[in-house]
Amino acid sequence: MLRYSSPDPASRQASEEACALVNEDQAAFTARSDFWPLLKAVKEACQEISLHFEARKYLDKLFLEFKQFGHGTLQPVQIHEYLERRNYIDGMRRKYNQRIREDSGGLWFSLDELASVKQHDLDRFGKDPEKHDMRFVRFSAADSLVVYRNASESATRKRMYVGNVNNLSQNAKLFKNIVVERDLNARLLGYESHAAYRLEKRLMKTPAQVESLLADLHDRLLARGQHDMNLLMDLKRKESRESIKITEDDVNAIFPWDYWYYARLAEQHLHVDPEQVAEYFPLQHVISGMLEMFSEFLQLCFCPISQEQLDGSAWHDDVQAYAVWDGREASKGRFIGYLYMDLLSRDNKYKGNQNVNLQCGYLKNDGSRVYPATLLMCSFPPPAPSACTFLKHSQIMSLFHGKKHRKIQLNTQELSRSELGHGIHDLLARTNYVAFHGHRSPPDFAEALSVMLEKWCWMKPELKRLGLHYTSTDLHLKEKWLRAHPGEDLPPERIPDDTIERLIKGRQVTRSLWYLRQLVYAHFDMKVHHPRSHTELRNMDSTKIFNDLLEKLWLVRAPQPQDQGYPHADLGHLVSGYDAGYYSYLRRVDLNLTIKND
Structure with missing residues (x-):
């Protein structure tokens, strides 16, 4: 916990190091070849014994963890290779997430650029003591969403977005290394992909099941999503007739930095002002x-x-x-x-x-x-x-x-x-x-x-x-x-x-687009964790794939190549336990919500 929230740098670092030691110790225990025959013997003996259901569940869990470490299929030298690579991956994951947590980047905007932003938000933004008309907007959710939703100047919203997706560019290489090394370890264990390895412990057991879920949700959401996107484009066209700052090219598309602004206008058409x-x-x-x-x-x-x-x-x-x-x-x-x-x-x-x-x-x-x-x-x-x-x-x-x-x-x-x-x-x-x-x-x-x-x-x-x-x-x-x-x-x-x-x-209002946006993340998760081959993964252009998914699934216009940045440099889910698991946020839609297209 202290690595997430302590104001003391020494405490955060000590917490990081302690977590690393715990992970390494757990991995070293699961790598023990001398424990594997004992575990197999206990599991076989317990087939004929009445165990409390939770005790049996724990035994099954422990057995699967050892199996997923290569016991019973790999030679000791291969298990050591798996362990070394796993520890290497964990180190990259910690670095990736630490950069996100400790990031304090942002952009300076003039008050003119922040036109339409509420005064109480302007009051809490950083100020330049020598330039009273400037405000510093962090790339954090608390600040950047204010700009996306409220700044009436499209150029301001775009600058916020482009700055944001380029802010942690050094994480892009780490992300690529993480997914490549994960894929190597999964294939070493005999799995077809890292997703196949991870899903063995989930309710949805195979990549095919996940991909079927995502395809079904897309089919059910697409028509309503197109309707909602047309609504946002109508609002943009109406605004363009009143503004010379929106070009003809821009007026026929909703870009990622436009979505929140026009979604807010759509809410206001129902006389709902989110700020009020x-x-x-x-x-x-x-x-x-x-x-x-x-x-x-x-x-x-x-x-x-x-x-x-x-x-x-x-x-x-x-x-x-x-x-x-x-x-x-x-x-x-x-x-x-x-x-x-x-x-x-x-x-x-x-x-x-x-x-x-x-x-x-x-x-x-x-x-x-x-x-x-x-x-x-x-x-x-x-x-x-x-x-x-x-x-x-x-x-x-x-x-x-x-x-x-x-x-x-x-x-x-x-x-x-x-x-x-x-x-x-x-x-x-x-x-x-x-x-x-x-x-x-x-x-x-x-x-x-x-x-x-x-x-x-x-x-x-x-x-x-x-x-x-x-x-x-x-x-x-x-x-x-x-x-x-x-x-x-x-x-x-x-x-x-x-x-x-x-x-x-x-x-x-725009609810379908909210779910379609989640499909972008879920599909991207499966693309990088369930490639057709390891070579395909090594040659994969993650930025292009992500932006292609934006257009195909979320229905927005992808930015120009020079503005696309590295959106996968800030996907902490996929390096923090939700790898091959982002679909979980959409599976609950399938379980709990009735999607209506009328």
């Missing part, structure tokens, strides 16, 4: 409301831990923590675990949203239980002085159920691997072994669970409960609003019913 809606969802009020909802639904008690109690045990002053207790009558007062929250973006912190297990729950040998601790880690923008952080509706959805995210190129802050829903799963899990605790289940199962909570974000009573205008949460904020709006009445304390109804009605 966000004013009803101040971060701390939303967190409190969500915990109340989980408390009632699951009969849990979330007891805040004071800052004094956290002193010395928390890694940053922003950290909040709760002790969680069972509220059911039959087991009232039983301890559940600890929930930590670290919600605001800062330098050298993980750039997206994720749930991090701090301690797994399990049974000790004496029968006593170790209780879990889990961390909700987000990168919401810190407020400007005398202000507060607002959440857009999509960000509330990410808090509830979680989808993976890195940076705002094509995924949005809607995407985060596992937020509060996964954190609650982590807390409530009761297993005998660490190996099966919480969301240590296959990702194509764990991600399907999270979507069930999404419905709360589209239910009027729940939105009404969460929606409280920020001026009602703090007297100073109220006074500041009144000074900025002389003679005007305060906004309603609770989010108006008609606003909620329009928000719910707008759920389907």
Whole structure:
């Protein structure tokens, strides 16, 4: 955890080194040829013995891990080769992700270039003490999405995008090396690809099954996606008639940097202003409301831990923590675990949203239980002085159920691997072994669970409960609003019913394009992890493949070659456990959603 969030460089480095040692030790254990015959003998003997289902599951898991290390098929020298290459891959993965976490790049824009960006966002952007009309916009999701959604100048949005996809260019070579070395190891073990190797432990067992799922979803989504893209192009053409800055070439295409801007305009056509809606969802009020909802639904008690109690045990002053207790009558007062929250973006912190297990729950040998601790880690923008952080509706959805995210190129802050829903799963899990605790289940199962909570974000009573205008949460904020709006009445304390109804009605606006965009990532994942041959992979132009997928699947116009950059230089999912697994975010669509094309 400290490598993701500690403000202390020495702590981050020590955490990186400790993780490397743990991974190397686990790999060295699984490489032990002397343990393999013992494991085989135990597995064979246990065929005739009645074992607890979790014990048998653990034995099967351990057996498969040793099998996937080459035991039973490879010679000792080949197992050593596999181990050396695996450790080499892990080192590259750590470097790749460390660059993403510690990146502080961005671009300077003039206030004219940032026309239409809200004042509260301009206030929190970096400032040049000598050039008061300049603002520094980081490549983080918190900042770049503001530009993509709000900057009315297409050139500004394009410069943000091109800068973003070129920002971590040094990671592109690392990414290529990682997928090439993975493919070599998989083929050494006798698998046709790295995807075939990884999927053996997933619910979908073969690349063919995954590719069939992706093809089916594409067929079901394409017609609606084309309809929605035409809607965005109509909005762009309308704007072009009012602006000489959009060329004839540009007007007939939506580029990647255009999507968020015109998607926002499409929402506004339903009289839904995401910025105004966000004013009803101040971060701390939303967190409190969500915990109340989980408390009632699951009969849990979330007891805040004071800052004094956290002193010395928390890694940053922003950290909040709760002790969680069972509220059911039959087991009232039983301890559940600890929930930590670290919600605001800062330098050298993980750039997206994720749930991090701090301690797994399990049974000790004496029968006593170790209780879990889990961390909700987000990168919401810190407020400007005398202000507060607002959440857009999509960000509330990410808090509830979680989808993976890195940076705002094509995924949005809607995407985060596992937020509060996964954190609650982590807390409530009761297993005998660490190996099966919480969301240590296959990702194509764990991600399907999270979507069930999404419905709360589209239910009027729940939105009404969460929606409280920020001026009602703090007297100073109220006074500041009144000074900025002389003679005007305060906004309603609770989010108006008609606003909620329009928000719910707008759920389907460009929704198909959101899923088609995820198909880009899922297909790219399979392209690099399931090539037809190792030679094909070595010769693969990852940038071209990615941009071809943009046009084919997402229906946007790919940038010119000089503007394409290295979008795969920031795909942390594919080097952090979701390799040959990005389809998991779409499998839950297949399991939980009915896609309508009318």
